[in-house]
Amino acid sequence: MLRHSRPASWDWSKGSIAPAGLAASVAADDGRPVARTEASRPSVHARRLLIRTRIMGVPPSPKSRDQPGKAGRYCAGRGTGNRAAPGRGISAHERGGRVPRRAVFMRVLTLSAILILWWSCAAAQDSCVVHGHVLGCDGKPMRSAFVRPFGPGRSGHLAAATPDGEFQVAFPRPGGYFLVFGGVHHQTLFMPLLIERPGPLELTVRLSAASYRSSFDSVQVVGDFNDYKSEGALPMSRRTDGTLIASVPCDRDTLRYQLLGVQTGTLPICGTQADTFLVDRRNPMLGNQSNSFISVLKAERKPVQVVFDPARLPRGYDEPVITFADPLRVAARIVDISQDMSRRGRRISDALAAAKAAGRADSFHWDASPDLKSLATEIDGERATLTRAYLLLNYVHLAVYAPDSTKARRILAEIPPDSPVWSLEWGGPDKTFYDIGQMAKRPALWRDYGERVVAAHPDSSVRAAFLYDLLEEAQKSGDKERAGRYYTQLVGDYAGSQYADWSKKQYGPNRAVMVHKPCPDFALAGLEDSARVYRAADFKGKYVLIDFWATWCGPCVGELASLHRAHEKFKGRGLVILSVSFDEKRETVKRFRSGKWPMPWLHAFLPNGFASGVAAAFEIVGIPRPILIGPDGTIVAVDEDLRGEKLDGTLARALGGDAGRLGPRGALTAPSSPRMPRWSRPSQVRSRRPAGRSPS
Incomplete structure (x- = not known):
């Protein structure tokens, strides 16, 4: 008589999952439990025999049946060491009957299905499903839209929204992620997502429309006919009804195209005339821009008259609107903070653009003290641990204009090394962690925290980012032992990461650009x-x-x-x-x-x-x-x-010459301080950040 009806049970004697058939072995034939002792624990031979006979249906050999202290002791379930009595513990067909191969196959298949079901149920207990609607600036579904998740366990696969704007994305476990929302003629949105517990999470996203030029006097068509290059773009001519038209050659069944000169900046945008839309996978997605789609028209291998109608462009909302079904979730608060930081960043960017237009870009200085003061007030009044940690990291983003060692040290003291907020740094937390080290001015404390993150954080990309920072610091300080250890761990354990690639190019023993090596030809x-x-x-x-x-x-x-x-x-x-x-x-x-x-x-x-x-x-x-x-x-x-x-x-x-004649750097030289990052790097996907923070 089985004591459990579950598909699998925990075998405490082995410290592993045991199939349901093995659970019966811990009870006597009359249902009374048998104590697990060293004397009564079955031998390896007996356990193998049990699997063959009771689960796979394979009859034991006569030699196995007659061995005292092995099959007899286990099948009787008594732990006496005597041979099993005939008919006790082994069925008649097990004692000599043959089991058809089909029966063996079905039993193995059933066992496999049970194990798969058990693991699926166990994984589902930690899974999180984010669902809802992604809509246009007018609150209606867009002609085409997508959601793209990023983070641990998610590689950025696109999930297309349904015609009515519904979407659903599953995440393997709670943690820090990003959701990227895109829609035709709307700005791409990068949204941090902190899932603090398993279960469903519902939200509605209204994207902001693309930012258009004041006039459309120089609209051009690019596409697969000219490899989307601005050279060879075809100009569009204006018609009396306000639309623009161009005849585009095509030797294929479909024409894929985009338009230049429609949205502000230099990026292309999909046209208003289309039979369908495709996601543009040629270029990285950019936050606050609309460059993610390509218009597709049926062509039938002949020139196509492409018409652009400015009246069909959606307009409205300077920033996206994100509404959670449960506004008390931590995820909702994280998004509120992120949007607030975006507004602060836009003010800085707008001020810098105005300074450039006035020819004062070199003397531009932003007074961040009001923003830092308001953020400090929020931090001190925030009781939720995760929210306060996220506020502290965003404080560092603004503090590049006014370094604050107190807040930097507070981060190292308060934020746990395995905190999911480190996964909410778009592009990786290496830049932020570097700034924290420069502000804190406690190298030993900074290194200790970084090593604890590498040892404890569940997100491999976060571990790789911290390891890269530790490697850079060890190289600059001349600690070859630590640098070698960090380098070996980074390129070995995180070989597929961008940080491992950077490390090989910067510090690899076989790199091409090294002192005393010949310069690459160019x-x-x-x-x-x-x-x-x-x-x-x-x-x-x-x-x-x-x-x-x-x-x-x-x-x-x-x-x-x-x-x-x-x-x-x-x-x-x-x-x-x-x-x-x-x-x-x-x-x-x-x-x-x-x-x-x-x-x-x-x-x-x-x-x-x-x-x-x-x-x-x-x-x-x-x-x-x-x-x-x-x-x-x-x-x-x-x-x-x-x-x-x-x-x-x-x-x-x-x-040759006197190295000391110039003396220290004067007023014209930009100081080497936390105010200025040491590098600017490419990023596969960029979002808008406060001015002065190079994407990492």
Whole structure:
């Protein structure tokens, strides 16, 4: 008689799951429990025999049936050590009858199904289902929409919304995640999602419409007919009814296209005329932009008349509206904080844009004290642990303008190493953790906390990010033992992460860009004249400082004062500087050089930036990346030795001269402090962040 009706039970003697058939072995034939003792515990042979006979239906061999102290002791269930009496514990067909193979197969199949069902039920106990509606700015379903989850256990697979806007996404367990919402002609939304307990979570999202230009006088069509490039884009002509039209050639059954000159900025947007829409997987999704869809028209291998009707563009809502069915959930509070930080960030971005328009970008300074004061009040009044932790991290995001060591140390003391809020840092928490270390000014405390996160956090991407920060710190401090240990763990345990890739390119023993190694060959088109190509052979016999940079990169601009002084001091000693821009357009660099920083040296332009072959050859994972090449074509110095105060000393040692003549950096030099990140890196998916925080 079985004592349990569950498909499986816990075998405490083995510390593992035992199938239901084995549960009967802990009770006597008359149902009385038998104590588990060393004397009564069945042998390995007996357990194997039980599985063969009672579960798989395979009759035991005569030798096995007649062995005293093995099958007899176990099948009788008495623990006496005597051979089983005939008919006790083994059925008649088990004593000699043959069981058809079909019966054996069915029993194995049944057992497998029971085990699968048990594991499914166990996993379902921790699972979380997020469901609801994603709607347009008018509160109605959009022509096409999607939801894309990111986080531990979710790799970012798209989930299409139904025609009425319904969606459902399952998560394996509670924790920190992101949901990305996209809709036709609406801005893509990146929403942090903190699930504090298993079960369903319902919400409704109303996206904000795309931001359009004031007039549509220069709308162009790009698509699969010209590989979506702005070169070769077809202009649209205006008709009397206010619509625009263009004849687009097509040699396929369908035409896929997008429009330039519709939304603000340079990104394309899908057209208003479409038989269907496809998600654009060619480019990364961008927060607060509408570049995620491609319009598709039936073409039948002949030119298509593409019509754009501005009146069909949705308009309304400057920011998305997110409503939770249960507003008391922690997830709702986290989203409120995130939206509040986005509003603060937009104010900073707008102020910076105004300063650039007025030609005061270099002297721009944001007074963050009112924002920091209000955030500090919220932190002190917040009782929920997770919410307070998220507020503290967002305080650090704004505190780059006014570093606060007290709050940084509070984070290291209050936030548990396994807290899910670390998973709510879009792009990874490495940048935030780096800033915390710079503000706290307690290296030992910072390292100890980082190592505890690596040991305890359930999110592998968070562990990899912290390990990467620890590796960088160990490298800069010269601790080779720790650096080697961190590097081995990072590239071994997190081989598929972006942090492992960065580490190999920056610190790998076999990397191509190292001191004393030959410089990779290159061919770079000139900035002013694209026909002028700079090659490695052109600089033989000279010292050349190659500086990979961009105007949008704050740390890059922060190095320009040092570069200008180095140019003035060493240009007569054979030093050549070649700045290689990662900007999207040449005109952007030209306008930048007409301001405070003329950069009177050689310039090249690198299309595709981080995705280019040159970036791969030079193992560039972030900018600025300065590299000093000697007259014989070998690498003399890289990275930190060519930045800030170290630049003058490195050049003086290489070219000869007094390294101390320039003295400390003056007012023109951007300070190396937590106010400015040390790197700007590419990101597969970017969201809007406060100005001054480079995406990591």
